[in-house]
Amino acid sequence: MTAMKPEVRALFDEAPPDARAGLDRLRALIFEVAQSAGVEVSEETRWGQPAYLAPQGTTLRLGLPRDGGRFALFAHCRTTLIPDFRDATHGAFRTEKNRAILFDDADEVDPAALTPMIRAALTWHERKRR
Incomplete structure (x- = not known):
């Protein structure tokens, strides 16, 4: 797995310990899925959160939700990713x-x-191009 950039590490370190374990699992899963799909992923910060970008993808972010839950996997709100996931x-x-x-x-x-x-x-x- 890719080593964390210092600015990303700082965001993980700021999370409460119980949330950090889940964020770590989600991060590992993102890199695992990227590797199995043959997709290159870069880890950056966007909107004050760890963000995962792929050249032909849309950004995924990890963070602490404002309402409900201890941690979250965020997707771009103009995609159907979350509704499709909810249906599936x-x-x-x-x-x-x-x-x-x-x-x-x-x-x-x-x-x-x-x-x-x-x-x-x-x-x-x-x-979407297919």
Whole structure:
């Protein structure tokens, strides 16, 4: 996995310990999905949050939600990623409108459920051209 840039590490270190474990799991899953999909991902900061960018994808961000949940996986609100995820998982996860999946515990990070959504985000523009 890619080493964290200092500015990203600082954001992870600022998170409460119970949220940090979940954020670490989500970060690892994003890089795992990118590798399996053959997609290059860069880790940056956007809007004060760790952000994951792929050349043919849309940005995913990790952070602490304002309302509900201890940590979250954010997607661009103008995509259908969160509604598609909600439909695919039959509402099994809490979401915040069309912008985030909310988690209370690191054990809620389910790779089987999240992998298709992360892969879709990392290949969003490529997928839309087909």
